[in-house]
């Protein structure tokens with residue numbers, strides 16, 4: 385029986401990816417991690433275990449990994465949707481992506497790097513003991529096209545762009561190491577396309593309608609990308625249609 389983990393399952397894309405996984409793997413066990421409570425839409429899924437996390441998702445995942453190890457469970461795949469672009473911080477107030485150099489501040493930059501780059505890498509580290517060494521497996525993290533340095537022609541969104549670029553480097557570097565020990569593991573960073581979620585909501589106004597996708601459409605495409613990748617392609621950075629994005 386297959387076992388999958390989804391980190392950030394309560395977000396716009398996280399929920400849609402969880403629902404799409406259930407369609408594609410009707411009998412699989414799914415471990416969904418989120419700081420929010422289990423949504424009603426998933427209440428009748430008996431093979432889905434909802435792990436509601438404290439603010440520190442890493443702690444909850446680490447505990448779950450210890451339990452899986454004790455139970456002899458290996459993961460067939462992991463998807464992490466974790467990332468942020470704007471938020472209302474409990475102490476610092478509203479944090480919007482910075483358009484000008486004057487708007488940079490250390491705390492906000494640090495928070496971008498921690499959540500968008502460091503946390504995904506630490507989650508990969510935490511999962512390592514349950515990733516099979518000889519069987520096919522994947523760990524896909526959602527990234528962003530604006531994290532491409534080569535594709536950056538517009539500027540702006542300093543912290544988000546830079547942290548997503550750092551994510552790419554961390555996953556590329558890990559893929560080189562894992563190729564030695566986990567020959568069939570596929571690490572990937574995937575750009576979902578601009579998707580109608582809370583994250584993109586404040587920036588949708590000037591977007592042409594055909595450039596904004598529903599979470600369900602994006603989830604189908606992301607799963608298609610994951611299913612189409614081979615171990616030789618591990619460490620890549622992919623557009624939602626499966627084409628490689630420039631670093």
Ligand SMILES: NC(=O)c1ccc[n+]([C@@H]2O[C@H](COP(=O)([O-])OP(=O)(O)OC[C@H]3O[C@@H](n4cnc5c(N)ncnc54)[C@H](OP(=O)(O)O)[C@@H]3O)[C@@H](O)[C@H]2O)c1
Pocket residue numbers: 391392393394395396397398417418419420439441465466467468469499526527528529575576577578579580581582583584
């Ligand atoms: N929507 C787009 O147009 C778009 C475009 C390009 C890239 N992306 C990327 O796609 C991913 C998913 O975005 P979305 O559109 O689904 O946005 P979303 O609804 O805001 O979901 C973001 C997810 O990140 C998790 N998260 C954020 N901060 C966290 C923290 N400090 N600790 C733990 N988890 C945290 C949330 O977890 P909880 O479940 O615990 O709330 C949530 O599930 C992000 O990485 C984003 O950068 C989105």
